[in-house]
Amino acid sequence: MEPQSEVNPKRVAAFFRRSNIGPVCRVQSSSDMEAWLASRAYFTLITYLNDVSAEIQGIRNTDLFPISKNIKRLTTIFEQLDSMIVANSPAPLVLGANMDSRTKSYRRWAHGMLRDIYKIVEKAVPSSKCRHVNELGVYLSGSFGSSAKIEYGTGHELSFLFFVCALFKAEILDKEQDLAASALVLFDRYLHFVRRLQVTYSVNSSNWHGGYSLDKFQFVPFVWGFAQLCHEAPFSPKKMLDEDTIAKYRDAYMLINCVGHMATTNVGTFARHSSQLWSLAALSSWTKIHRSLMFMYMEDILMDIDNLNALRFGELMSFEEDKSGRHLGSARMGVKSPLRRQMAEDPDDQDQDQDLTSRSGTPSISRSEQNDSARKKAKVEETSSDCMSNSGLSLGSECTSLSGVSVHLPTWLDDCTATSKNAF
Numbered sequence: 001m002e003p004q005s006e007v008n009p010k011r012v013a014a015f016f017r018r019s020n021i022g023p024v025c026r027v028q029s030s031s032d033m034e035a036w037l038a039s040r041a042y043f044t045l046i047t048y049l050n051d052v053s054a055e056i057q058g059i060r061n062t063d064l065f066p067i068s069k070n071i072k073r074l075t076t077i078f079e080q081l082d083s084m085i086v087a088n089s090p091a092p093l094v095l096g097a098n099m100d101s102r103t104k105s106y107r108r109w110a111h112g113m114l115r116d117i118y119k120i121v122e123k124a125v126p127s128s129k130c131r132h133v134n135e136l137g138v139y140l141s142g143s144f145g146s147s148a149k150i151e152y153g154t155g156h157e158l159s160f161l162f163f164v165c166a167l168f169k170a171e172i173l174d175k176e177q178d179l180a181a182s183a184l185v186l187f188d189r190y191l192h193f194v195r196r197l198q199v200t201y202s203v204n205s206s207n208w209h210g211g212y213s214l215d216k217f218q219f220v221p222f223v224w225g226f227a228q229l230c231h232e233a234p235f236s237p238k239k240m241l242d243e244d245t246i247a248k249y250r251d252a253y254m255l256i257n258c259v260g261h262m263a264t265t266n267v268g269t270f271a272r273h274s275s276q277l278w279s280l281a282a283l284s285s286w287t288k289i290h291r292s293l294m295f296m297y298m299e300d301i302l303m304d305i306d307n308l309n310a311l312r313f314g315e316l317m318s319f320e321e322d323k324s325g326r327h328l329g330s331a332r333m334g335v336k337s338p339l340r341r342q343m344a345e346d347p348d349d350q351d352q353d354q355d356l357t358s359r360s361g362t363p364s365i366s367r368s369e370q371n372d373s374a375r376k377k378a379k380v381e382e383t384s385s386d387c388m389s390n391s392g393l394s395l396g397s398e399c400t401s402l403s404g405v406s407v408h409l410p411t412w413l414d415d416c417t418a419t420s421k422n423a424f
Contacts, residue, residue, distance in 0.1 A: 022138060022312075023135050023138045023312035024312055024313065024314075025310060025312055025313075027305065027308035028309055029305070033303065035319065035321070036308065039318065039319045039321060040317075040318040040321070040322045041162070041165075041313055041318055042302070043324075044165050044317065045302075045317075046298065047326075048161070048164070048165050049161075049223065049224075049294070049297075050330060050331040051175070051331070052179060052182065052183045053223065053227035053294070053331040054333065055180050055339055056180050056224060056228050056337065057228065057230045057333065057335065057336070057337045058228070058230075058231035058232050058337060058340040059228060059339060059340060060252040061184050061253065061257075062251055062252050065181065066177055066180070067185055068173075068174070068177055068178055070126070070172055070178065071178055071181045071182065071186055073124050073125075074167070074186055075185065076123075076124060077120055077121065078192075078193045080116075081120075081193060082196070084113060085197070085200055087112075088106075088109040089200070090102040090106075090200065103150055103201075105200075106150060106197075106200075106201035106203065107147045109201070110144070110145075113141065113144065114141055117137050117140060118134065118137040125167075129172050132166070132170045132315075135317075136170075139159050139160070139163035139312070140159075140163045142310065142311070143156050143157065143159040143163060143190070143194075144197060145197060145198075145203055145206075149204075149206065150201070150203055151203060151204040151206040152194060152203045152204075152217055153217060153307070154219050154304075155307035155308070155311065157219065158302075158307060158311060159310075159312075160187070161220065162312075164186060164187065166316035166317050168182075169317070179339075180339055184254070187221075188221075194218075214276055215258060215277075218258070219301055220297070221254050221257075222255060222277075222293055223293050223294055225254035225255025225258055226255055226289050226290040227331070227333065229253065230286045230287050230334050231337070231340065235249070237280065237281050237282070237283050237285075237286060237289065238281050238284075240256065241270050241278065245259075246259055246260045246263065259277075286334075287333040290333055291330065291333065294330065
């Protein structure tokens with residue numbers, strides 16, 4: 001009789017932790033903040049934001065950059081959620097009518113979304129990654145607002161960032177191929193969808209003073225929107241609120257798309273409904289604006305208990321302490337990104353790879369093995385020599401730490417308020 005193989009109790013316990021315990025809330029009070037700032041999830045999030053910022057400098061939304069099949073499959077999630085909005089359309093809002101119809105319609109939509117979201121995610125990811133569907137579904141379902149309070153804010157936006165970061169950690173998305181498209185295609189599609197939710201159902205902002213006087217609901221599209229303009233911007237910051245700029249560049253830049261949306265959904269001037277954005281227009285440096293907004297996001301959004309108490313942590317976005325010895329670095333802005341260089345080197349080689357298409361569905365930049373290898377080499381050299389962001393999606397190199405930095409945008413903006421008023 002053959003002896004039975006010994007069972008490792010630690011491996012069994014680890015298996016059941018992964019299988020039976022889904023993502024859970026971990027930040028419930030100020031005493032949890034220290035653990036949050038030292039967690040793997042926090043390191044992954046900040047380095048992802050920095051990596052994207054560095055990658056999309058000089059890249060327009062309308063450019064022919066790589067878009068993989070996995071990115072395209074993930075965007076189909078919103079097509080199905082859009083159809084659910086159509087099926088739960090509220091009655092037209094008339095003057096003097098109450099909001100009951102929109103509230104009930106939004107809750108019906110949310111109920112249907114929660115019922116179907118895991119099946120939708122399962123169809124959008126490769127079959128080999130189905131074990132991650134539960135965690136991905138939790139992050140995604142938490143990114144569309146609160147049907148109980150009929151509100152949406154930066155905490156829900158943060159949950160979607162967890163969803164995208166988890167896609168990279170699960171290796172559903174590839175950081176060499178999908179970094180730019182994860183922001184300019186996938187996040188952009190999410191942004192347009194939640195705007196539709198906000199307008200259709202008259203959703204309130206859960207941010208106590210809007211997106212810190214940028215936008216009532218969003219923050220991240222401004223971080224990445226300014227990043228796009230940090231290299232070879234076709235206009236200066238003082239022109240970003242002009243009607244002519246909006247008309248010409250709304251489709252090309254995330255920032256101008258946000259500005260255009262705010263202009264059509266808010267009453268009054270930018271000085272009134274978006275005071276800090278109005279003040280930023282007085283500055284001359286896109287890189288300075290981006291850096292300040294990044295500090296502001298870290299201090300005011302990621303340190304806000306209200307944004308974090310509903311956020312869940314799982315296996316891919318773990319609350320465990322990051323013990324890798326990595327340092328959180330800031331993205332090197334104002335330079336040509338590796339993707340921008342690769343696009344400049346291969347302007348005519350756009351028809352060889354059928355897996356990568358432009359946003360309009362036409363063939364995009366070739367990603368042959370030679371070009372992919374060259375781009376990886378360029379990215380490594382850029383990271384080691386210029387200390388770009390320390391990637392949380394790979395090992396990366398040590399960069400200047402942000403610990404101890406006390407820059408705070410609201411205080412900093414007070415110093416330039418007088419200058420900004422003279423600019424308009």
